[in-house]
Amino acid sequence: MSRPSPTSTAARRGRPGYDQEAVLRRAIDLFNRRGYDGTSVGDLARELGLTKSAIYHHFPSKSHLLQAALDEALDALTAVIDAAARAERGGGTAYARLEEAVRGSVVVLVEHLPAVTLLLRVRGNSEVEQEALRRRRRIDAALAGLVRAAAEEGALRTDIPPDLATRLLFGMVNSLVEWYRPEGRYDAAAIAEAVTTLAFDGLAPREA
Amino acid sequence: MSRPSPTSTAARRGRPGYDQEAVLRRAIDLFNRRGYDGTSVGDLARELGLTKSAIYHHFPSKSHLLQAALDEALDALTAVIDAAARAERGGGTAYARLEEAVRGSVVVLVEHLPAVTLLLRVRGNSEVEQEALRRRRRIDAALAGLVRAAAEEGALRTDIPPDLATRLLFGMVNSLVEWYRPEGRYDAAAIAEAVTTLAFDGLAPREA
Known part of the structure; x- marks a missing residue:
């Protein structure tokens, strides 16, 4: 605690x-x-x-509590995106950056589970929530950009459109807030490994 | 409407x-x-x-409205499970039943999106909600049983435990309530196809 x-x-x-x-x-x-x-x-x-x-x-005030909670989640997720941007400047494939971003997102969700749970339930009922939604949209846009870039490299299957692949991939990641329990059987590394192997084998280009 | x-x-x-x-x-x-x-x-x-x-x-009363809404979602999801049970009596593989249950679940989520959204947010604050959670747990247990049976057939990869595969698979399915919009680009069939191809290629046994 x-x-x-x-x-x-x-x-x-x-x-x-x-x-x-x-x-x-x-x-x-x-x-x-x-x-x-x-x-x-x-x-x-x-x-x-x-x-x-x-x-x-x-x-x-109560909204200062909310802001601190949402900032905790958003700062951690933003750090994942920033790491991907730094990796881009260092060369390497979009596919590798995307895989790292998925792993990083899982670790953030596990380590900041209560704060991210709160963030994912925000509906925009106040200025603090509206600003959080704006930050979240920027993060989602960056992740969608990584999926598109990996698709343009030819690293992803072509029969699932990149925008839909993004939704399914991060839908699976974000579902952690609904079922992950810290006292359960799997730690962050085990979940991250399962998510990335399932998702990236599922999104791999098919042999003709 | x-x-x-x-x-x-x-x-x-x-x-x-x-x-x-x-x-x-x-x-x-x-x-x-x-x-x-x-x-x-x-x-x-x-x-x-x-x-x-x-x-x-x-x-x-208000709780009669809630009950009618939750019953709509639960009846539709139960019909998916019942279809899988009927298919089992008719022979065929657990893998085929699981794939059909995933497709069926996606279609239910798309066709009953508001009711299922309400169901997935229920936290058990009243007897109506507690009963809905009990029905939901029975559905989840049936789906988990299908994944285990498909794994026992050797139809799924062995490096992701069946209980974790269940969470990720239906986490991806249930994430639809967060991002699917009926006025958007994809209909139920397109989403169901994308989910099943991504998930089942991702869960397929690996060549040694």
């Missing part, structure tokens, strides 16, 4: 037992269980056995 | 323009947009320009 946050939120400390990071973890869990709109700062305070003002000591 | 319902709800008629089926369609859309818990019968009445009592003429 005390995993370091990629945001700058981990430093400040308030009451013993609940630093800013711990409050954020519990808030994300509560938002995922009850829905963000259905959860008040009062609910979170009760869940933690704190006063509302103790929560406000760490986060000025 | 006036697609026939597989439930017995389509017959009764109330105000002109809103028969029971039309009320149900709009309720499902509203539940998906705002969340079931966040939507009241008053909200639905306002959306339709009706009084609450006009809604109650068709459905005695």
Whole structure:
């Protein structure tokens, strides 16, 4: 529960037992269980056995909690895209970059499962959610670009259009938030290996 | 919007323009947009320009609306499983039954997209939702059994465990509720073809 946050939120400390990071973890869990709109700062305070003002000591508002959670997921996914862009400048195939991006995405989903779960349920009901959706669309567009580039290299089968391949590939990756449980049998590396072997063997060019 | 319902709800008629089926369609859309818990019968009445009592003429309560919606999705998915069971009694391979179940599931998701979207978001907050989750678990168990049987026939690769293959396969299928749009480029048959070719080529036994 005390995993370091990629945001700058981990430093400040308030009451013993609940630093800013711990409050954020519990808030994300509560938002995922009850829905963000259905959860008040009062609910979170009760869940933690704190006063509302103790929560406000760490986060000025409920939407600051949401923003920190969505930034955690989006920063981690953006790092996957940035790594692919760096790899492109270093040469190598789009296919290899795509495979690395799929592996990287699986690892991000497993390591930031609650935050990514929250991100994937965002519907755009506020400015914070709208901005998160804009960032998510940029990430999705970059991933779709990688699939197109791999297709143009001739590395993918031609009977599944690249846009549909993108949806199915990242649909499979994103489905992790529905069924992956950290206490289960498989770790991030095992899931990433299964996803990439299934998907890339499934997307491989067919012999005529 | 006036697609026939597989439930017995389509017959009764109330105000002109809103028969029971039309009320149900709009309720499902509203539940998906705002969340079931966040939507009241008053909200639905306002959306339709009706009084609450006009809604109650068709459905005695909000949970009856939810039940009708979830039954629509579950009845259609159960029909896919029942077809696989009938095919088993008629002989043939588990692999062929699994492929048919995947195709059938895609078609159900496309044809009942709003109802299945609602089903896949159910978290068990009421007895109606708990019962829907029980029915969903039975369907998932039947699908997992088909994957195991196909694996035991030697029809699937051995380096991805059958339970993980089940998750990835139906994770890809279920992801349709996140990205499929009826007004888009692909119809149910095209999506079903892409899913089955990608998944079954990806899950095919590898040459040593």
